[in-house]
Amino acid sequence: MVKNHSSLLQNKEFQYFIIATTILDLGKKLSWVALSWFVYQITGSALSVGIVISASTISPLIASIIAGGILDSYNRKNIIVIENIIRGLILSLIPILFWIDALDLWSIVVVVSINGMLSSFTNIGSRTILPSLVNKNQLESANAIVSMTSQFGYLIGPSIGGFSVALFGEPMTLFFNVLCFFIAAFLYSLIPTESYQSQNHQKTNVLSTDNRMRKFFFDTKEGMTFLLKFKPVLFIAFITFFFNLTYSPFETMLPIYVKDILLTGPESLGFMWTAFAIGAFLGSLLWVKIKRTFIYSYALGLIIILWGITPTFFVYFSNIYMIYTLMFIGGIVYAPYNIISPTIQQILIPNDKRGRVLGVIGLIGGLGFPIGVYFSGMLAEFLGASTIILGSGVLTILLGICVIIHPSLRFSQMTNLDNIKENL
Template sequence: MKELWKQRPFRWYWLGLFLSGLGDQMGWMALSWYVMERTQSSVAMGGIIMAYMLPAVFAGLVAGVLLDRYDRRKLIVVDNIGRSLIFLGLVLLLAMEVIPLYFVYILVVLAGMLSPLSSAGAQTLLPRLVPKKELLVKANGVMESQWQIVYMLGPAVAGVLIGWIGPANVLILDAIGLLICAFCFSRLPRQLVGRQEPSGAAETKAGQVGPFLRSLWTDMRTGYRYLFGRKQMLMLVIFTFLFNMGYGPVEVALPLYANQNLEAGAVGLGMLWSALAVGALLGSLLFTSIRWKVSTGVTLGGIIVIWGLATLPLAFFTRLEIAMLAMGIAGLSFSPYNIIYRSYLQREVPDELLGRVMTSIRTITGTGMPAGAAVCGVLIPLMGVQGLLGAGAAACVVIGIVALGLLRGLDRASLAIDQGSSDALHPVGQKGIELGEERKP
């Protein structure tokens, strides 16, 4: 672990994402609370989540091509500066007495379209910052612990600040965090993270719009061709999509659960999210400190089952301490999922395809949570908040049990590819890149 912290680029990387993530947690909670106060509508709350998530998913296809063609560091800087300006625009809207909600939606959509440059870009940069493969899982564990610290501090601080300075000023803090993140990524050495030479598709001359768009379309399909050529990886992505969809009820219903069922207000909501983050932080620290020997597929399927069981008490109890305990256990069980899942993809996908493959995968997995959130916004008036939380928990248990059986061969499939199985090779892209060729670190 010390070897990671000795590297200055990794420290800039960690600091930028930490401050950006902390601001985003506070800003997102402030925006959700504002929408709930103004509309008292679960449909509107689900719509805000969809307005951010869905554009991010589909804009990610173009972002993935850009991340593989150009300097990933610069693209992340552009995203953070752009979203900072958008959130400052939201501050101006929140300062007005009468605000058409669709103006808020427009700005949220724009922010969502920019966000894949950082969300996918940061993941594609990590293997370059950590050239030793044996340190990659540890690095992902450090980053997962960082996110859990952010989730632990952000909602709790936001719950206090919303009542003290108002949601608009909390969004200003989010914008500041994004600007600092842009500065931190600008400090990364270009020779380490910048692309050394453009891909063949990027060699289109300026002004040749038609060839550029055709090459863009070809590159966008490359990620899908890689994914659909690997059955076990595709199955993992599908189960991650279903898991995200099962998580949707928590994202939408928890503010209503805290406000209506627990009668705990914004402070109670912050405590619930912080309980989830504390549990997740402990889970990620424990996981990275031990030598885990259970197979990848069985571990991921088991995590989905345990998440469902852990969140089930929310459907039956209306006491804050019980809800916090349930969220803490859920976080403890969940955090290793991201570490294992991201490390698996970063290890299996060649660096020159990583941006396109990761964003192609995100168009599948990323629709899970907003789809679940949208369905929840419609079902809450029919089933009630606690009824929907119970349904989401039960769905995760069923999904996890099925995954336990179907993902058992995940590690065996990876081993077959690493040994150079000729059956797994397919040419992709204009240069005919072999999917099974030696991977860059």
Template sequence: MKEKDVTVQSATSGWRLLWTKDFGMLWAGQAISQIGDGLSKVALLWFVYELTGSALKMTVIGLLQTIPPLVFGPLIGVYLDRLPKKMVMIVVDLVRTLTVVLIPLCYAFDVLTLERLYVLVFLNSIVSTIFGPALSSAVPLIVDRSQLTSANALIQSTTNVGVLLGPALGGLGIAVVGVQNVLYFNAVAYFISALCIIPIAVRDSHVVKRLEVLSTPIIKDLAVGFRFVFIQHRIVFALMITAVLYNLAISAFVFMLPVVAKEVLQVGPLELGWIWSALGIGMLAASLWLAWVPQGDFRNRIGRIAKFLAVGGLAVCSLGLIETPVLANTMLLIGVIGGTTSVYYPVVSATLQEVTPEHLLGRVFTTFSTGGMASSMVGMAGFGWASDEISPAASLVGIGLALLLTAMVTIHVSRRDYAPATT
């Protein structure tokens, strides 16, 4: 193939993926599922904050969603490397359908207390812990390696679509039909996602029968995964450090949005939906741009992350320092924050998929998930406390500084030698 043809293909292959049967169905199912998630996220966070008036208690929802990856992530990775990824994703979506349905049912029977809501969110997050690593492990089994950055950017765009449409519809749904109907829509979205995955062809070359999986020494397999991440491959370990810093900041920022709406701007759930949608617009634009541009080499990709994160950190600091914020200006800043911070995971995921042997993908992604979720827990609790005890503005400035630190560390990582791992 001529050099010119290669350049054109690299710039357009991401868009062509959407028209393939396998990746197209995967993308469609995830888009619907993420819209459902966006609906329920606004409903759950607004319900807790309105009930308690505490940013710290509101962030308990986020903390409950981070505990299962933190506790069960490495163990899940061991078995995920041996099970068919397609089957795992279908089962998880069906189980999530059932757990989410229980929330509006309890609400309908007037038995949905804060404690019971926490329990149901925790149960749903346990099964949801499996889906993300399964999806990340399945992507390189569906698309070519040269398309990994585009594929991951398009997968992330489904999250962006969910952030863009879900919260706006969720805020409107809360005001018009109530929280129970909003959550019913989320359950239906999970079910549709399972239906979309069924016809997808996923290449699984490392599948072990059930009894063989159960008889495999867990400690040995865990050690193999940890050794690859923390010792064997320096780039993977360096990216792990940036992931910890990134999640410390960005998870806290997302869960601070209801506080920004109610305490800083003094607006209601409908405007909160608009703010969340502004975040989604920026994220979606960045993901679509990332799917279009050529993948590039390692240093260019990681350096690009650093530049964008620096801009995002400055934007978050500005949001906290504005004395008399206006809704329109705040939405613009949040859109910039969404766009500059959302380039991180598609690039990092593609790099991990490139350098990780196929039989270790599950363990590597669950290890990253565990580290990221642990960092998210610290960030949400710490910045939530700062918002309650000091001020929301101080919390936002702290988040912005954390993003700037992430950018500095990422610049250092981009200067390291790139050495792909051997299988």
């Protein structure tokens, strides 16, 4: 495993990929802290925070199937590079509108919706191209490194975001995220085009416009059909849906919990996510160090249960240092999920179909987050942030129990996935 890590980190293409994804994660956390605090300060409404977060999460889901088909059929490199540049320009509209006194809630919703739709190209594209950058036997290690290094953005992002909001204000904090998009676009441009492409790219280039459209819709339908044949991957998509559904109320309520229960400011919210990121980094490191011979359904179920236990304790503590500790522990137990899930998907799905299938998976799994955000925002007006957070934890624990019981992921070695793939 150590040798795998060493050779991966010497891979130039993988280096560019890792740095770009880390910077985007940093920018994402910067904008999350700034926007959630911005909206709550402007409106004083938990529902408004929920609306903005829902808009930012629903929009990439709507675009995910289309994005996957486009990534499989056209130049992936150009799409990802241009998309990040455009996202940076669009996000800059929020501070500009604020400075000219033309910003309102619905302006923010429109901007984050467009930004979210475009984000699906990089979100799906990065998972699509990773298996082309590394050897197959390095893929799980590569996903572990992606998970660990992405936590660096989450590690410093919340702290920088919290302090930046306090010192410079929300508009300037969002401009830092704009810069992150531009840097990521440059780094993605350094990866050779052949590392991005599938066989469909060359086939699509010789087709007429009408035939391209027909092929696009046919390929998208084929991706959906393909997914239905792979029960383990389909099951992971539904696990992700319900995990997002039960987790999202917790994330939505954190700004309100910090302000109204802990009686602190954005700096504390930033430190909470920093504690989570430190724990997640450690959790990813521990996962790649241990010998994984246990059943994957048990592993995923236990991860979900342990994460669900974490927010239930928020109801019983108001000491900020205890909350930091809980977030740290939560990060440790949550981290392996982001290693197991993508590795299974990337091994099972061929490169020429990967964009389309991951787009469908993203749609199924991702729908849980905005649904959870919306309903938790509405219920919070009546039940309060603490009750919503407690409910989030209890439902997550129940989900973990269901995952352990279900037989779809009853295998313990990643090599077994090849046998599954051959039999389908």
